[in-house]
Amino acid sequence: MTTADDAGNLVGPVMRAGEIADAVLEAIQEDNEGREVLTEAHASYLRIKVADECFVRFETVGDVLGRTVTRGDIESNMPSFAGFIRTEPDGIRFVAR
Amino acid sequence: MALLEMHEWYDLARDTNWTPGYVAEDEIFPPELSDPFGISVEQWETFDEPYKVCYRDYVETQRDKDIGAYSVKSALARADFFKKASPHWKALLALHFSPIGFAEFHSASAFARMTRFSRAPGMRNMATFGTLDEMRHGQIQMYFAYEFIKQDRVFDWAHKSSKTENWIIISLRHALDDVEHTRDAISAAIMTNFAFEQCFTNLQFIGLSADAAKAGDHTFATMLQSIQTDEARHAQIGTPLIQIMIENGRKAEAQQLVDVGFWRIWKQFSALSGISMDYYTPLEFREHSLKEFMHEWVVDQFGRNIKALGLDLPWYWDYFLHDIETFHHCQQIGIYVYRATQWWRPIACTSPAERDWLEEKYPGWNDTYGKCWDVVADNIREGRFERTVPVVPPLICNMCGLEVTGVAGVGRQVDGRTWNATNFHLDHEGRRYHFCSEPCKWVFELEPARYQGHRSIIDRVLDGTVPPGPDGFYEYMGQSFEERGVCGYDYQWIDGYDMPRAAAAE
Numbered sequence: 001m002t003t004a005d006d007a008g009n010l011v012g013p014v015m016r017a018g019e020i021a022d023a024v025l026e027a028i029q030e031d032n033e034g035r036e037v038l039t040e041a042h043a044s045y046l047r048i049k050v051a052d053e054c055f056v057r058f059e060t061v062g063d064v065l066g067r068t069v070t071r072g073d074i075e076s077n078m079p080s081f082a083g084f085i086r087t088e089p090d091g092i093r094f095v096a097r
Numbered sequence: 098m099a100l101l102e103m104h105e106w107y108d109l110a111r112d113t114n115w116t117p118g119y120v121a122e123d124e125i126f127p128p129e130l131s132d133p134f135g136i137s138v139e140q141w142e143t144f145d146e147p148y149k150v151c152y153r154d155y156v157e158t159q160r161d162k163d164i165g166a167y168s169v170k171s172a173l174a175r176a177d178f179f180k181k182a183s184p185h186w187k188a189l190l191a192l193h194f195s196p197i198g199f200a201e202f203h204s205a206s207a208f209a210r211m212t213r214f215s216r217a218p219g220m221r222n223m224a225t226f227g228t229l230d231e232m233r234h235g236q237i238q239m240y241f242a243y244e245f246i247k248q249d250r251v252f253d254w255a256h257k258s259s260k261t262e263n264w265i266i267i268s269l270r271h272a273l274d275d276v277e278h279t280r281d282a283i284s285a286a287i288m289t290n291f292a293f294e295q296c297f298t299n300l301q302f303i304g305l306s307a308d309a310a311k312a313g314d315h316t317f318a319t320m321l322q323s324i325q326t327d328e329a330r331h332a333q334i335g336t337p338l339i340q341i342m343i344e345n346g347r348k349a350e351a352q353q354l355v356d357v358g359f360w361r362i363w364k365q366f367s368a369l370s371g372i373s374m375d376y377y378t379p380l381e382f383r384e385h386s387l388k389e390f391m392h393e394w395v396v397d398q399f400g401r402n403i404k405a406l407g408l409d410l411p412w413y414w415d416y417f418l419h420d421i422e423t424f425h426h427c428q429q430i431g432i433y434v435y436r437a438t439q440w441w442r443p444i445a446c447t448s449p450a451e452r453d454w455l456e457e458k459y460p461g462w463n464d465t466y467g468k469c470w471d472v473v474a475d476n477i478r479e480g481r482f483e484r485t486v487p488v489v490p491p492l493i494c495n496m497c498g499l500e501v502t503g504v505a506g507v508g509r510q511v512d513g514r515t516w517n518a519t520n521f522h523l524d525h526e527g528r529r530y531h532f533c534s535e536p537c538k539w540v541f542e543l544e545p546a547r548y549q550g551h552r553s554i555i556d557r558v559l560d561g562t563v564p565p566g567p568d569g570f571y572e573y574m575g576q577s578f579e580e581r582g583v584c585g586y587d588y589q590w591i592d593g594y595d596m597p598r599a600a601a602a603e
Contacts, residue, residue, distance in 0.1 A: 017310075072154055073161075075330060079328075082401075084405070
């Protein structure tokens with residue numbers, strides 16, 4: 001199991017607190033199986049952190065919510081992220097470099 | 098007929114470079130506006146957008162964002178909220194909306210220049226959406242601010258401020274002109290999209306939204322985060338540019354752009370976010386201190402990105418870490434004592450309980466900045482209100498345009514303490530320039546010809562640009578008598594000082 005003990009390589013989305021944030025967290029736990037997913041809750045936002053690389057698949061978020069989820073749905077609720085972003089056809093990837 | 102997925106046509110659709118037949122390449126893309134670094138167009142064409150979006154998706158997403166933000170505003174009918182808000186929150190809203198709304202609208206022109214002059218098709222695509230983003234940010238913030246005009250004319254400054262020569266606006270304009278508006282497309286993008294938007298906007302638009310949510314101002318909190326979702330996308334323009342610069346032997350130039358842009362914008366956010374988070378946010382609603390938010394968003398998150406890209410932390414990083422804990426405390430004192438030069442109603446925010454919080458977050462605050470507030474409080478208690486306003490104008494930094502102040506821990510030692518105003522001055526072509534810090538002086542020394550023509554508000558007083566007479570200064574800054582700041586609490590903030598500290602804390 002990959003552990004997130006190196007804070008310098010933690011990457012992932014910062015989500016506006018709410019239903020989408022909770023769904024993205026659940027999806028990330030599923031899409032990054034075997035890897036530790038850390039969270040940091042603030043009054044209005046949720047930091048989701050995975051070491052080195054973090055992937056969130058739109059379909060997985062949609063499965064959690066029970067409806068179709070697009071890139072725009074994630075973007076509308078993601079004011080920031082740690083690391084570098086790569087938009088892909090089926091999801092969003094966050095990488096440390 | 099089945100539609101192609103975006104990734105199937107995106108690369109072809111955004112490949113809009115071609116070989117001109119009627120004019121020379123340099124006439125379409127003048128090097129001074131497109132690329133002063135001499136990197137080949139083939140290299141710029143390798144620009145790979147980290148965040149790919151097409152127009153159809155963009156419009157749908159932006160429509161949904163606006164529906165979300167405006168719906169919250171309508172549902173919560175803010176008029177009552179504002180009437181009941183404390184002078185703390187009213188000052189915070191005024192400080193945010195007044196300088197930022199129109200500055201964001203101006204940013205649209207910076208993105209439009211990136212769209213027009215970049216030689217990288219992918220960058221032009223991203224910058225097009227960035228242009229639309231910034232127009233939205235200007236409009237939504239002015240619209241939300243104008244809701245309050247019936248209650249408080251201060252909010253007229255959401256539109257008016259950028260048309261004035263108020264000293265705070267001069268300071269902000271000088272920084273944004275330098276970073277966004279007076280450079281080639283590549284330099285402006287590295288400074289704006291990377292050094293500015295990948296770090297400092299997080300502070301004001303996410304950090305402050307946490308405070309707003311705790312304060313129950315869900316309209317403001319939602320608006321801030323809605324804006325930042327755009328920033329998170331278009332701020333990615335800077336990353337591939339830096340990679341291309343480094344791959345083509347221009348690391349030193351990229352580093353300098355980051356170092357200058359980062360410092361210039363930090364000074365603005367130090368005052369804006371620093372005062373908002375550590376003073377104007379009511380004590381019970383503070384999520385974190387400026388220092389804590391800075392470490393989360395800038396020192397850790399952005400600092401890692403700098404190094405991951407192959408750049409170095411700016412040479413002044415240690416000084417910067419110290420500045421995080423000091424500069425805004427000095428500016429808060431200046432903003433309060435020179436309150437008539439602000440258009441809103443500044444507040445002190447140094448009640449005994451607030452002082453305890455500041456001491457906890459910034460150990461040593463009471464022995465340094467607190468001593469200044471003791472003098473102000475004593476003068477108010479004794480009814481010597483005239484002594485709470487300095488009779489001489491402050492020394493203003495010829496780079497950041499903010500007050501040259503004492504910084505705890507820096508300067509000569511007097512009476513066992515190190516806390517003195519330090520003027521980092523420079524003599525250049527027959528005149529002396531004053532700076533608040535070594536980095537501000539360094540920026541000037543890099544390109545004296547670029548900066549030497551700018552005159553601070555104090556320069557304008559001394560050279561006669563500002564009309565003489567008791568009202569000349571304020572009229573020059575666009576402030577009628579009613580638009581001159583007064584203490585937001587009518588001096589009642591010192592009430593807690595009449596009780597023993599321990600009793601007040603209880």
